[in-house]
Amino acid sequence: MCYNKIKIEFLSKSQNEGFARVAVAAFASQLDPTIEEITDVKTAVSEAVTNAIIHGYESDEEMITIEAIINGTELTVIVKDVGKGIDNLELAMQPLYTSRPDLERSGMGFTVMETFMDSLEVKSDKGRGTSIIMKKIFNPLN
Amino acid sequence: MHLNFENNEDKLIVYMAGELDHHSAEEVRNIIDDRLERDSYNKLIMDFENVTFMDSSGIGVVIGRYKKLHMRNGKVCVTNIKSSVKRVFELSGMFKIIMLYDDVKQAVNNI
Numbered sequence: 662m663c664y665n666k667i668k669i670e671f672l673s674k675s676q677n678e679g680f681a682r683v684a685v686a687a688f689a690s691q692l693d694p695t696i697e698e699i700t701d702v703k704t705a706v707s708e709a710v711t712n713a714i715i716h717g718y719e720s721d722e723e724m725i726t727i728e729a730i731i732n733g734t735e736l737t738v739i740v741k742d743v744g745k746g747i748d749n750l751e752l753a754m755q756p757l758y759t760s761r762p763d764l765e766r767s768g769m770g771f772t773v774m775e776t777f778m779d780s781l782e783v784k785s786d787k788g789r790g791t792s793i794i795m796k797k798i799f800n801p802l803n
Numbered sequence: 804m805h806l807n808f809e810n811n812e813d814k815l816i817v818y819m820a821g822e823l824d825h826h827s828a829e830e831v832r833n834i835i836d837d838r839l840e841r842d843s844y845n846k847l848i849m850d851f852e853n854v855t856f857m858d859s860s861g862i863g864v865v866i867g868r869y870k871k872l873h874m875r876n877g878k879v880c881v882t883n884i885k886s887s888v889k890r891v892f893e894l895s896g897m898f899k900i901i902m903l904y905d906d907v908k909q910a911v912n913n914i
Binding site for chain 2: 675676679680682697700704705707708711714715736755762765767769770772773776777793
């Protein structure tokens with residue numbers, strides 16, 4: 662059984678969205694993923710990090726943490742902020758809902774994460790932050 | 804992200820290259836809107852051939868331009884969508900209101 666883990670921390674600047682998704686994709690590459698699988702992971706990570714930047718924090722000088730764990734053929738990605746938390750999680754997770762219509766957001770972030778990963782769990786405490794836990798199982802090459 | 808513009812009569816064509824995410828989306832929408840306003844176009848063709856990555860921010864960019872042009876009876880369409888980009892767009896049901904063409908030539912002839 663192969664096990665591996667990384668932890669990265671970076672400032673809540675939108676410039677770091679690209680860094681975050683590429684870093685997780687590079688770590689996941691040891692699972693011999695297909696291009697489609699790696700694109701799924703990059704897209705889901707991009708959504709989670711964007712949420713932390715737009716909704717979690719009001720400044721770009723806070724820290725976002727990503728932990729990625731490989732356990733056998735399963736990848737777990739945890740994107741964590743210690744920002745303001747989500748008011749109404751059920752509403753936030755509805756497709757097309759956005760709390761920031763002023764930013765021309767589509768409200769599809771959680772839907773993308775749910776669709777492109779095999780499981781999604783969101784833990785949020787008001788005033789304490791949000792953790793997004795996503796898992797994906799990779800099909801090993803024969 | 805790099806943008807290249809071309810015009811064809813009353814149509815503005817924007818060729819996008821690079822990664823379209825929340826970080827690049829704001830600049831992309833500002834530059835496109837400036838062009839639309841400056842020369843009063845009401846038809847926009849957005850070409851995705853060289854878009855190497857896109858998350859849901861791209862949906863906001865396309866729908867935002869659609870809303871803007873729709874108010875003045877204009878049109879928006881997208882071209883050269885590869886499968887990774889298409890999967891993101893399809894989640895939003897966007898293709899019910901925004902036409903998709905194989906390439907720019909086909910779009911120019913149809914909108």
